[in-house]
Structures are given as structure tokens and as C-alpha cells.
Amino acid sequence: xxxxxxxxxxxxxxxxxxxxxxxxxxxxxxxxxxxxxxxxxxxxxxxxxxxxxxxxxxxxxxxxxxxxxxxxxxxxxxxxxxxxxxxxxxxxxxxxxxxxxxxxxxxxxxxxxxxxxxxxxxxxxxxxxxxxxxxxxxxxxxxxxxxxxxxxxxxxxxxxxxxxxxxxxxxxxxxxxxxxxxxxxxxxxxxxxxxxxxxxxxxxxxxxxxxxxxxxxxxxxxxxxxxxxxxxxxxxxxxxxxxxxxxxxxxxxxxxxxxxxxxxxxxxxxxxxxxxxxxxxxxxxxxxxxxxxxxxxxxxxxxxxxxxxxxxxxxxxxxxxxxxxxxxxxxxxxxxxxxxxxxxxxxxxxxxxxxxxxxxxxxxxxxxxxxxxxx
Ligand code: ADP
Ligand code: GN1
Ligand code: MG
Numbered sequence: 371x372x373x374x375x376x377x378x379x380x381x382x383x384x385x386x387x388x389x390x391x392x393x394x395x396x397x398x399x400x401x402x403x404x405x406x407x408x409x410x411x412x413x414x415x416x417x418x419x420x421x422x423x424x425x426x427x428x429x430x431x432x433x434x435x436x437x438x439x440x441x442x443x444x445x446x447x448x449x450x451x452x453x454x455x456x457x458x459x460x461x462x463x464x465x466x467x468x469x470x471x472x473x474x475x476x477x478x479x480x481x482x483x484x485x486x487x488x489x490x491x492x493x494x495x496x497x498x499x500x501x502x503x504x505x506x507x508x509x510x511x512x513x514x515x516x517x518x519x520x521x522x523x524x525x526x527x528x529x530x531x532x533x534x535x536x537x538x539x540x541x542x543x544x545x546x547x548x549x550x551x552x553x554x555x556x557x558x559x560x561x562x563x564x565x566x567x568x569x570x571x572x573x574x575x576x577x578x579x580x581x582x583x584x585x586x587x588x589x590x591x592x593x594x595x596x597x598x599x600x601x602x603x604x605x606x607x608x609x610x611x612x613x614x615x616x617x618x619x620x621x622x623x624x625x626x627x628x629x630x631x632x633x634x635x636x637x638x639x640x641x642x643x644x645x646x647x648x649x650x651x652x653x654x655x656x657x658x659x660x661x662x663x664x665x666x667x668x669x670x671x672x673x674x675x676x677x678x679x680x681x682x683x684x685x686x687x688x689x690x691x692x693x694x695x696x697x698x699x700x701x702x703x704x705x706x707x708x709x710x711x712x713x714x715x716x717x718x719x720x721x722x723x724x725x726x727x728x729x730x731x732x733x734x735x736x737x738x739x740x741x742x743x744x745x
Contacts, residue, residue, distance in 0.1 A: 388416060391427070394473050394480045395490045398422040409501055409602060410618070411708040417493060424493035425471060429486055430479070434707065435620060438487045440532035442478040445619045446470065447530065448523065448594065455522045465494060466615050497605035497614050502643065506661035508611060509638050512604045513665025515613035516596060516630050520670040523594040528624035531594065538597055538621060539629045541692040542579040545571070549699045558704035564717055570724045571695050581626055581681060581688065589677040595625035599634040628678055628685035631666050635659060635686040636693060640726050645719045652725040654733055656740065659686075663744045671745065679745050683737035687730040694723025 388404050399422030407426075408415040414429040435441050449470065453463035469492040473480045479489040503509035537543040553561055553568060561568065584590040596603075596616065603618040637644060639658035642651040663682070667674075700707045701716035710716055730737065 388418075388427075391480060391482065391488050392418055394475075394488075395425070395427070395471050396474055397425055397471065397490070408499075413620070418490075424495070425490050426493050427488055427490045429488050430620070432485065432487060435534060437532070437534065438479060438481075441534045441620060442489065444531050444534060444622055446478060448526065448619060448622050451526050452519075452522055464492075468492075468615070468617060468619065494605045494615050494617075496608045498608045499602045499605055499617075501602050503601060503638055503658070506655075506657045508606070509601065509658050510661035510665040511606065511611065511613045512599075512601050512634060512638065513662040513667075514669055515604045515616050515665075516599045516634060517666040517669030517671075519596060519616045520593070520627055520630055520666075521673055524673050526594045528592055528594045531623055533623055535621065535623070538623060539625060539689065539692065540582055541688055541695075542575075542582065544692060544695060544699070545575055545578050549695050549702075552699045552702040556702060558702065560702055560704075560717075564698060564701065564720070567694075567698055567717070567720055567724060570727075571691070571698065574691055574727075577688065578691075581628060581685065584677055584681070585626065590626060590628075590675070590681075592624040593627045593673075594622065595627055595630050597621035597623060597625050597629060597633070599630045599637075601634065601638040626685075627670065627674060628681055629689055630670075631662075631682055632685035632689035633693070634662055634666070636690040636723070636726065638662065639686075640722075642722065644722060645715060646722050647718055649721060649725040652722055653729045654686075654726060654737070656733065656736060659737060660740050660744070663741060667744055679741070682741045683734060686737065687727055687734065690723050690727045690730065694720045694727065697723065 389401070392401065392404065397418070397420050399420040402419040402421055404416050404418045406414065407417045412431045412434050416427045418425045418427050430438060430441070432438065449467050452467045456463045456466045470478065471490040471492065472478060479487045481487055500508070549571060581590065585592065596619070598618055598621045603616065604613050605615045605617055606612065607614050639655050639662060641653045641655050646652055697708065697716045697720040701720060705716055708716060
């Protein structure tokens with residue numbers, strides 16, 4: 371009776387059809403409940419509770435990820451490799467990597483009649499993710515997690531991975547091929563509402579190709595990178611707060627290692643939320659910057675070359691500019707990419723990123739000093 375009540379209650383809030391989707395996966399036990407969960411901007415995530423185990427089920431955003439087969443190939447290949455590494459180091463692969471559940475037909479994902487895709491994995495038990503870190507230590511622990519992820523994948527041949535979103539962190543490409551065309555088209559008639567932000571981006575176009583130029587010159591290698599190192603993409607042990615597992619592997623691709631440092635700083639070392647409207651609250655917290663640098667470099671430091679080390683602080687600014695530009699592009703396009711909660715949400719996010727860029731520019735010398743002393 372209780373089970374039925376919970377199901378009916380939650381079923382009314384989300385969508386009863388989710389049960390039809392869940393029934394296609396090899397889950398253990400009887401269904402208890404299912405609810406929408408998480409704060410990601412792209413996919414839709416559900417927690418499905420069965421009496422034996424909890425699962426995470428995700429509807430993958432097909433307009434962002436155009437080739438689901440290649441995406442899942444990447445995720446499975448990287449996870450298989452990580453499991454071996456963790457096992458060899460005496461760790462527990464079932465807790466420290468994602469554990470995917472195939473469909474009853476043995477496929478890596480389930481394709482619905484409406485063309486959407488679902489995939490499932492075991493919920494990492496006794497774990498929690500955070501949208502902000504209460505202490506620099508907690509944030510530093512996420513640096514250890516992403517640094518270790520980078521180090522453990524050091525031996526994985528990045529050319530074996532598909533480029534699931536080409537030019538994902540190619541800032542100049544995003545400027546020339548996405549931002550400027552969106553501005554020109556001005557589909558949603560919004561350019562007149564964000565002149566200052568457009569000027570902010572244009573004024574920094576000269577810096578956008580600095581890192582890819584180093585790649586072209588053979589000074590920075592392409593490595594296996596996560597590319598979306600937000601704090602909420604690490605699971606922490608709910609009792610000890612130690613990092614358990616890096617999740618959200620959809621953007622694992624060949625990339626520049628610096629961005630795995632940088633995107634975490636953009637999100638987690640901001641004294642405000644990513645969509646804070648009061649820009650006086652936005653700044654880069656140098657204690658958090660230092661803590662993440664220490665954590666990340668303690669694991670990945672030895673694998674980075676001098677060109678990479680010299681550009682760590684700059685990369686934090688560049689990715690913040692890039693992310694703000696992506697939010698602004700989506701605002702100009704009429705909000706077609708990121709999930710939004712209100713009409714100006716993308717503009718608010720962009721303004722917040724640009725305020726953070728401005729603060730990083732003010733504090734760049736200090737950020738450089740911190741990196742030097744940590745390296
Ligand atoms: P998105 O691409 O939308 O960011 P994520 O894969 O990051 O999706 O998942 C969203 C949230 O769901 C995460 O921040 C985390 O809280 C939770 N989550 C995802 N995978 C797991 C898992 N295997 N175990 C426990 N929680 C998870
Ligand atoms: C998106 O899915 P989520 O919320 O982890 C985006 C990232 C952005 C981030 C900004 C595939 O990440 O690139 O940095 O929003 N993911 C994709 O919060 O575009
Ligand atoms: Mg995520």
C-alpha cells in the first residue's frame with residue numbers, strides 16, 4: 371500500500387511514463403519510487419529507488435549530444451580503463467567509477483519511440499554532490515578527484531575517443547562560429563538588451579586562441595580530459611566528505627588538461643552562485659583557488675609540462691570568459707541550449723561570469739603567484 375502511495379504521489383509530480391522507461395533496464399528488486407533530481411543544465415536526471423538498490427536514470431539531451439552511440443562508446447571505454455587502474459591500485463572500482471546498467475536487450479541505452487535516449491547507472495551509495503563548497507578543504511578534495519582522474523587516464527590513447535562535441539573548449543571557434551553569428555542573426559531581438567556584455571566579449575577576442583595556438587605549435591598536448599569539472603560532478607562520501615567518484619563523463623574527449631583545472635575554478639572558487647544576480651557578491655576566492663590548485667596539482671602536477679603550468683591561472687580566466695560567452699550566445703539565440711528557469715536566466719549567468727572574469731583580471735598577479743608556489 372505504502373509503495374503504491376509513494377508511486378502515485380511522485381508519478382503525479384513527474385510523468386507516469388517514466389515507469390515504462392525504467393522497465394527496460396536490468397534493475398534488481400521491486401520499484402519503490404522515482405523523482406527528478408540534480409541541477410545539471412543539459413540532461414534530465416531521475417533517481418529511481420528499488421528495494422535492493424538505487425539507480426540514476428538520465429534522459430540524454432539529443433540536441434546537444436548528436437551521436438549517442440559515440441558518446442556511450444567514450445563513456446564505456448573510459449570507465450573500463452578507470453576500473454582496471456583503480457583495481458590495480460587496490461581501490462574499489464564499484465564505488466570509485468560509474469557502474470552502468472544495460473537494458474534488458476543488452477544495449478548501452480534505451481531509445482524511446484519519441485527519439486529520446488535514456489541510460490542508467492547504480493547510484494553511488496552513501497554519497498552526495500555539492501553545488502557549492504562550505505570550506506576550501508572540501509573544494510580542494512574535488513581538485514584531488516579531478517587531478518587523479520587526469521593522472522589515471524594518462525596512459526589512455528586520446529585518439530581512441532570520439533569528439534562528441536567538436537571544438538567544445540575552442541574559445542576562438544565559439545566566438546567566431548557561434549557568438550558572432552548569433553549576434554548578427556539576433557533571432558530573439560535581445561542584442562539591444564546586452565550591449566555592455568557584447569562589448570565585454572569583443573574586447574577580449576585577442577586572447578581567445580592563446581591555448582589552442584600552443585596546441586598547434588606542439589607545445590601543449592591533447593590529453594583525455596573531462597571538460598566539465600564542476601563541483602557537482604564529483605560524488606563525496608556523505609559521512610567523511612572524502613571524494614569518491616568523478617561522474618558526468620559525457621564530455622570526456624581529447625582536450626586541453628588546463629580546462630579541467632579551469633572550469634572547476636570558474637564554478638567552485640566563485641564567492642557566488644553561477645547565476646547570482648547581485649554582482650557585488652561575485653569574486654574569485656583566492657583561498658579556494660589555492661586549495662583547488664594544491665589538490666589538482668598533487669595528483670596531476672607531474673603529468674603537466676611547463677607550458678601547461680605557465681597557463682594554469684590564465685586558463686581559469688579564459689574558461690570563465692568562454693562560459694559567459696556561451697550563456698550570452700544562448701540568450702541571443704532565444705535559450706535553445708541550456709535549461710533556463712526564467713527568460714533572462716542566461717543573461718544573468720553571463721553577467722555573473724563576466725564579473726568573475728573582471729575580478730580574475732584584477733587578481734591575476736596573485737593567482738600566478740599562488741600557482742608558482744604550488745608547482
Ligand atoms: P548533468 O549532465 O545533468 O549535470 P550528472 O551526470 O552530473 O548530470 O548528474 C546530475 C546529478 O545527479 C549529479 O550532480 C549527482 O548529484 C547525481 N548523480 C549522477 N550520477 C550519480 C551516481 N552514479 N550516483 C549518485 N548520484 C549521482
Ligand atoms: C553544462 O550539464 P552540466 O550542467 O554539467 C555544460 C558545460 C557548462 C555548464 C555550465 C555539455 O554542464 O559545458 O560549463 O553547463 N555542458 C555541456 O554550468 O554543454
Ligand atoms: Mg553534471
